[in-house]
Amino acid sequence: MISKEEWNKIESMLTGAFGRVELSIDGFNVVLQIERVKDLQYGIMPYINGEFRGSWLSAENDIGMRFYRPTSRFVFSAKQRASLIKAYGGKRCPKAELDKINKKITFLDPVWNSAKALRNHLIKNNKDLALVKVGY
Secondary structure: OOOHHHHHHHHHHOOOOOOEEEEEEOOEEEEEEEEEEEOOEEEEEEEEOOEOOHHHHOOOOHHHHHHOEEEEEEOOOHHHHHHHHHHOOHHHOOHHHHHHHOOEEEEEEOOEOOHHHHHHHHHHHOOOEEEEEEOO
């Protein structure tokens, strides 16, 4: 288990521009690395056993659910949802149709914006966490 002082080291390393941390999590070698996401925006990217696979981004994948950030979005925009509810008669909209209108999809985002959120997710979804190396 990783101690509080080690978590502080990890979080401080992952707030800089060139941060890199190696962890051993439930038999996986996980590298957390700061990478450029967009112009002037950086995020924390986890690499599992030295690689990243797009197949891990589905919400049913076990590896993806352990290490990547779950994100939910409505199928319809707020404007579309309002117009659909209005078309069904506002408050008289049937519950079955309301469930379809307010349906959400869940997908996994590999990039983390916060080291604390990543830490909480890793602790919640994994059992054996060990620090291997901080820095390059």
